[in-house]
Amino acid sequence: DVVMTQSPLSLPVTLGQPASISCRSSQSLVHSDGNTYLNWYQQRPGQSPRRLIYKVSNRDSGVPDRFSGSGSGTDFTLEISRVEAEDVGIFYCMQATHWPPWTFGQGTKVEIK
């Protein structure tokens, strides 16, 4: 199984400042079709998860452009250019290249300082 490792697990941030979350996989997430199936999800308190980013760097419809994804192979990053209050929650990376199983990172809790 592919193990997804996120860091940090807790991220206190100041409003208006940038934030960055790292996600590393135990093996390359490049699929035989050439795509890299690495998604990012946000789960706000008391809400269901929602996908923010798919295939490493593609923002979902309605996702603010302050969120961006990057990376390749086994190393990936989610960046928030300027944190807003509504960004509080837990962020997860998930791989969908080598399945089953589909595997999530442990989650990174973003909170405001």
Added chain:
Amino acid sequence: EVQLVESGGGLVQPGGSQRLSCVASGFTFSNYWMHWVRESPGKGLVWVARINSDGTSTNCADSVKGRFTIYRDNAKNTLYLQMNSLRVEDTAIYYCSTLNRFGRDYWGQGTLVTVSS
């Protein structure tokens, strides 16, 4: 409006059974693979099971294999999870989701299953 509405959660004793349902609307349910994902304190999100669009192929996580069964009824736009031999560690919020690799992605609001004596 796209909706996935789960139901069937509740309190169940260890060793008991429960069936979860997820009713889909607002999109062509029969075109999508569907998944169950659970969330428990300290464990985050964990994938549980997946079924292909016509119900002919399924996968389950090792932790639930032999105890949980995923199935669907496309005529009723409904996804199911039959859970048997429940354990305390199965306590979680269970979400149904398309868990799409790309394209539109949908999640339900979740249903809480508590396994306790």
